[in-house]
Amino acid sequence: PEKLSNGLCSLNPGVDRLVMVCDAIVSPEGRTTAYQFYPGVIHSHARLTYNVVWSALQNEPAGLEAIGERLPEIERLHALFKALKAARIARGALDFETEESQAVFNSKGQIESFSVREHNDAHRMIEEAMLVANVSAAKFVLEKKQLTLFRVHDKPDPKKLQELKSLLASFGIAFKSSNEREELAHALSKVIEETKERPYIQSAILRTMQRACYQPDNIGHFGLQFDAYAHFTSPIRRYPDLAIHRIMTDLLRGTDKETMILRYSDFAEKASKQSSEREIIAMQIERKAEDCYKAEYARR
16 A cells, blocks of 8 residues: 555655665676675665656657666666576576556546557566566575575476477477476477467466465476575565565574574465465456456446
8 A cells, every 4th residue: 555655665766765785796698696685775866667768778759858867877777688688598487478468547447448568678677687686585595594485486297298298299389398497498488489479379388387486495486497586576565575575684684593493484484375375366356356347348
């Protein structure tokens, strides 16, 4: 709710906000070579939208005017994104280009139409930067031998992979399955790239995937091809983000190992279970709400 979040979480221009900083060094090849975390204060220079940033990156006058003197920083971030994207492709991360619908309402709050939600490099820049922070946070906690809410994604079930292989074969698409995690990801990534214009095949591949969830035991993230992954994002958007922020704050304060175990061992287990369950329920509610709007739109 805005009354709860707007005072502490919104990065309003010219206003100090308390944050946890992930300070990372990324190589030209898109690899994170070093990172550190520390509490800090952020003083935002501008409040930009994805559309404005994307417009500026395409050298459109309206976007360039809105960005102003911040353009060199945006261009550096875009260059960083390109390096991170190249690294994503190289490690075989699965990149589904699915279309997402969004409802358009009139001034009375009535459903007017549905459109395809735009997803461009301005969105991807932020997403890739967040991935750097999320992976670094997971590694930080692991190095300290501390439990947290890891975001895990197991590789697909062999039976479902066999069904997918049969389906792809019927369309004349060769797919070589593998028990080796990295090889399997590269094989799936190749098929996804080759079938971008065939949404029904993309949907079939998506249904083959396991559901990502939270758990205290790290098994890595198959879809993103990371050995360790957590949801750290700041400003905090989810309870698991809040959980890892609490744990990392205690670690940075030098809290002793015995206290950390006492404070967070049971917590990590219970919070992981609850967060995974609530995520599914929230997703179901969202889909039902969208179905209601679609029905209302069709009725009128």
